[in-house]
Amino acid sequence: MQYNRLALYGLLGIAALMVLSPVFIMVSTSLKSMDEIRNGSIFTLPADPGFAAWGKAWFGDCAKTLGDKCGGLSSSFLTSVKIVIPALALSVGLGAITGYALAVWKMKGANLMFAALLVGMFIPPQVTLYPLIIMIRELGIFGSIGGLILVHVIWGIAFTTMMFRNFFKTVPQDLLKAARIDGAGFWRLFWHVMLPLSLPILGVAMILQFTYIWNDFLLGLTFGGRSGQPMTVALNNLVGSQFGEKEYNVDMAATMLTALPTLAVYLLSGRLFVRGIAAGAVKG
């Protein structure tokens, strides 16, 4: 029996090490100098840890790049922030209202519409990519932050609606009846009864939408143009197109910087993230 427990913890420990070691390698490589990287192993701790590579990743290396920009991630970090905040607010807000209307105000065809929306979650974005490009171009917002916000709202609405609709379905009918007897209309019922009830789901939806939008690559690549590059696109360009010798410490520092916001949200939110990720897993 004792040996069984030992084996159990041993296996879990090995699995945890295997999951964590790439993260460890990323952090430790980013703190090393290129000399140390060339002469050492990826598994060793940095002998003389320093943030020089982080600085280069953030501000860029003006000696190495062509053109007026130094190639740092700081400007695309700002772009990502400018995309995430409005896209998050709009997609979660619209999802809450749509989910509420579908769940509470049972209308003819509400289930059909919900099914259509649910199926939409599975559509690979590549399938509707080109028509979406035409639409965004016709609206005159191609290559701008506004265009990216709009496509994120379009792609996020199925997930947020599903979260809220499924939650509002579980609200007891008696509560709704009581509110209706008090004469609460569509918006009053939403603001004063349903939205306060849905705070946990609101948290889950916001955390997941934040992660999805921040981590998106395809939409940023397609709709961002030169000026609207989010961080994932900038990271991929940085890693893919360095002149001269590749600087792995800078690559890893840039990777770390890109991963930090979602990592922080995950570590701080804990259970809420777990709750949402299962529901939203269909979103690739």
Place this chain on the structure above:
Amino acid sequence: MAEPAQGGLKPSQGGRRRWRPQWTARMALIPAMTITIVCFYGFIIWTFVISLTRSRLLPVYKFTGFDQYFRLFANERWWTAMQNLAIHGVLFIGGCMLFGYLLAILIDRGIKAEGLFRTVFMLPLSMSFIVTGVIWQWVMNPGLGLQEAVRALGWASFEFNWIVRPDRSIYTLAIAGIWQQVGLCMALFLAGLRNIDPNIWKATRVDGIPVWRVYLHVITPMLRTVFFTVFILMSAIVMKAFDLVVALTGGGPGFSSDLPARFVVDHILNRQELGLGAAGAFVLLCTVIAVISPYIHFELRKERGGRGH
């Protein structure tokens, strides 16, 4: 009919108040409905229409029937991508399910620090596929990465250069993909295991059945709907896989690790082969529908049975 007004209770104010909120509700659905109809289904049809034309850089509505599909099916790179999708799909889905289930079982054995282990296993999920791809590209770098680190430990003939070998590069996608998604499978399986009636465990203990046999012959068959769900979710991820292959191998060496989703984007955005890309996208959609439709059917039936999520 408005649900809140159903049953014995009726608002005393009468009809006016019963109907007005209904109309507000309908108005509130307009944005979502427009997106669903236009941007989901309308755009699918539009892509299909483009796939029937000879469009290259821009859409040109000169129809050529199914020519683009014939070109697609005669395209060697497309078949490499489809074959890769099959290989990657089997390895990634199989690996995630196997390791995810094993981790869930280990965690379900009543361990201390369960929360810590769960947090660790799900950590990669919060990172993007781009981040995952860049990290693993570095770990699998044949010059300075894992291969060199193991050789430095004394195993001089150790070889792990799959990422630069055309015959092996597709397997590196599964390694990085499993690393990232195994936590999700674990979480879903763990939720399933926690739903199992404790009396089953009591009964098997009384009968003296070894734990591993209980898992294999009793618990696993009981979790078949969970297995089904996990399979579908992982399939959806695999068929959309684009970011990971871009960041990890760039589809290379050559096109040896290309996937259909990357083929489509490349032809639409870079190669000015809009018609061919659209045909590829539509074939991809059909593949998704074939795999997903049993799941949608299952979900909607569950819905009608009156159970929410």
